[in-house]
Amino acid sequence: MDGVRALVDSGSLLWRARLAGAWQGPFPIGDVLDTAPVDVLERPATAFVALHAAIALTAAGDLPGLRRLRVHALRADEVQRSVIAPLCTAFEDILEERWTEAARGLERLLPRLPGVGGSAAQREIVEETLLFALVSAGRCDAARDRLEERLDRRSSPHDRRRLTALSS
Numbered sequence: 001m002d003g004v005r006a007l008v009d010s011g012s013l014l015w016r017a018r019l020a021g022a023w024q025g026p027f028p029i030g031d032v033l034d035t036a037p038v039d040v041l042e043r044p045a046t047a048f049v050a051l052h053a054a055i056a057l058t059a060a061g062d063l064p065g066l067r068r069l070r071v072h073a074l075r076a077d078e079v080q081r082s083v084i085a086p087l088c089t090a091f092e093d094i095l096e097e098r099w100t101e102a103a104r105g106l107e108r109l110l111p112r113l114p115g116v117g118g119s120a121a122q123r124e125i126v127e128e129t130l131l132f133a134l135v136s137a138g139r140c141d142a143a144r145d146r147l148e149e150r151l152d153r154r155s156s157p158h159d160r161r162r163l164t165a166l167s168s
Helices: 003-020 029-035 038-042 047-059 063-074 078-095 099-116 120-136 140-153 157-167
Strands: none
Touching: 003 029, 003 038, 003 047, 003 120, 029 047, 038 047, 038 063, 047 063, 047 078, 047 099, 047 120, 063 078, 078 099, 078 120, 099 120, 120 140, 140 157
């Protein structure tokens, strides 16, 4: 797997593992980034690819890359301007451990996220990042509420365990 497909599939999987604290050993996000051309990471043609570029750049801790992607998004189509640019800002806040700002930014853009395209499962990584930011910001009640909403939408043993842990 390489290029855009690696970015979409592997980048999200690795970021999800990092958020969950589940990755053991060296974190191979560099291998994923190496498969994608620089223009795909910093000047993607679509909002869907831009979403996954932002995720991979965040997983890599590449703050300058995220900032370049944000600048591109501000000059691109409406979806990139209204969703990807603020997403990059929120992910920058994640990398700089500004949890409250990150959570606020992610909460604001979630309703617009379907405009990016892809499946709900592919976009769910943004909500996972929001949950991480909420807990990191000490907003456990808000994280519990969001997990309860997700469990109303679909069953998830993982989310049920997380909800139980947040409630204890």
